Amino acid sequence: MKRVGEVQSSNYLLAKFQDLVDWAVNSSRANSLWPMPFGTACCAIEFMATAASRFDFARFGMERQAFSPRQADVLICAGRLPFKLAPVIRRIYDQMPQPKWVISMGACASTGGVFDNYAMVQGIDTIVPVDVYVPGCPPRPEGLLYGILLLHKKIKGESLFDAVKRREEQPLDDKGLRLPPETIDEISEPFGNSVHQFRSS
Amino acid sequence: MIPGAVREATARDGDQIVYVAPDRLLDALRWLKETPGQEFDYLVDVTAVEFRDRERPIEVVYFLRSLKRRADIRIKVELQPSDELAVDSVWSLWRGADWLEREVFDMFGITFKGHPDLRRILMWETYAEGYPLRKGFPLRGRFSRAEQVRQALNANPEAHYSLEELSIAEAGGDLPDDMRDRLRRGERGVVPEPPNP
Numbered sequence: 001m002k003r004v005g006e007v008q009s010s011n012y013l014l015a016k017f018q019d020l021v022d023w024a025v026n027s028s029r030a031n032s033l034w035p036m037p038f039g040t041a042c043c044a045i046e047f048m049a050t051a052a053s054r055f056d057f058a059r060f061g062m063e064r065q066a067f068s069p070r071q072a073d074v075l076i077c078a079g080r081l082p083f084k085l086a087p088v089i090r091r092i093y094d095q096m097p098q099p100k101w102v103i104s105m106g107a108c109a110s111t112g113g114v115f116d117n118y119a120m121v122q123g124i125d126t127i128v129p130v131d132v133y134v135p136g137c138p139p140r141p142e143g144l145l146y147g148i149l150l151l152h153k154k155i156k157g158e159s160l161f162d163a164v165k166r167r168e169e170q171p172l173d174d175k176g177l178r179l180p181p182e183t184i185d186e187i188s189e190p191f192g193n194s195v196h197q198f199r200s201s
Numbered sequence: 202m203i204p205g206a207v208r209e210a211t212a213r214d215g216d217q218i219v220y221v222a223p224d225r226l227l228d229a230l231r232w233l234k235e236t237p238g239q240e241f242d243y244l245v246d247v248t249a250v251e252f253r254d255r256e257r258p259i260e261v262v263y264f265l266r267s268l269k270r271r272a273d274i275r276i277k278v279e280l281q282p283s284d285e286l287a288v289d290s291v292w293s294l295w296r297g298a299d300w301l302e303r304e305v306f307d308m309f310g311i312t313f314k315g316h317p318d319l320r321r322i323l324m325w326e327t328y329a330e331g332y333p334l335r336k337g338f339p340l341r342g343r344f345s346r347a348e349q350v351r352q353a354l355n356a357n358p359e360a361h362y363s364l365e366e367l368s369i370a371e372a373g374g375d376l377p378d379d380m381r382d383r384l385r386r387g388e389r390g391v392v393p394e395p396p397n398p
Binding site: 083084087118119172176177182185 | 325330339341342345346347353354
């Protein structure tokens with residue numbers, strides 16, 4: 001027996017309108033991420049395995065791989081990034097339309113990995129902002145899938161109406177960097193066995 | 202062989218190694234390539250060696266192969282680190298020496314006299330930290346990481362490649378004027394042929 005005006009009826013959906021919009025937008029974004037593969041090394045092989053039928057990230061809405069940055073949502077950097085490729089990946093990132101995300105796949109893309117030398121970028125977060133870091137050398141396809149699901153989770157936590165939850169990447173500063181130089185030096189510092197090697201020969 | 206060219210000839214692990222005087226290198230290699238009975242017609246590789254002992258000279262090594270005779274020979278030239286690091290280019294004998302010598306120039310800073318297009322090949326052209334495979338080069342480079350990132354991000358990749366390397370003939374109309382001009386002239390001052398329709 002229900003009285004008129006009682007709001008416990010299942011015929012009502014009560015929520016803030018903003019939350020409803022966020023839910024709709026974020027669900028559609030998260031469930032149709034088009035990846036822009038940037039494969040430079042062995043991680044790209046695992047990436048291809050993730051895309052192929054056994055693991056098949058099309059199950060998570062990544063059916064269409066966009067080999068053009070203009071139609072891509074998420075940049076997946078799979079493999080080490082030499083300094084010579086730094087302007088290339090930055091330009092690809094700049095060409096992608098907002099909203100855009102970046103997955104750094106593997107140890108080399110995330111930190112430089114074993115390539116702590118003169119030619120290698122020590123983590124692509126010195127070049128582009130990174131949303132999800134996938135560890136591994138290379139990560140197994142399950143690892144990359146887990147990273148993609150984490151990115152889904154992150155996207156679903158964003159809000160069109162709350163700037164804190166949705167950080168827009170700023171263009172490069174007048175020096176041509178996206179981070180202060182001290183920060184880049186700090187996150188590029190050697191770690192693990194590399195600390196026993198000195199900068200001077 | 203050419204008189205006065207050979208300094209020392211040894212055989213190590215079944216490989217023939219011949220040390221040649223730097224100023225006679227081109228003569229010796231031409232003799233090896235063109236003399237009947239030698240016919241080393243294939244330049245496999247050009248590389249260089251710097252030893253940990255700073256007193257020892259830097260060696261430039263040429264790997265030759267005779268496809269007809271199925272024979273190999275290794276030619277070495279010793280350059281004193283105190284002198285100018287320069288040796289004659291063998292581009293006139295083997296066109297394939299072009300990129301091999303560019304790589305040695307890029308990594309060791311050895312100048313090849315007579316090379317048509319001697320510039321860096323692995324590192325970008327504006328790379329200013331030196332020659333990475335030299336013993337005096339620090340593993341992580343000379344500049345700070347921030348400076349390396351800054352220089353890398355400010356590099357303009359398109360400005361340093363020729364038409365042959367980019368294959369962007371059809372996109373010519375969209376390029377900036379200076380680049381179009383550079384591409385029209387070509388890397389070696391040769392006007393490239395228009396692509397076949």
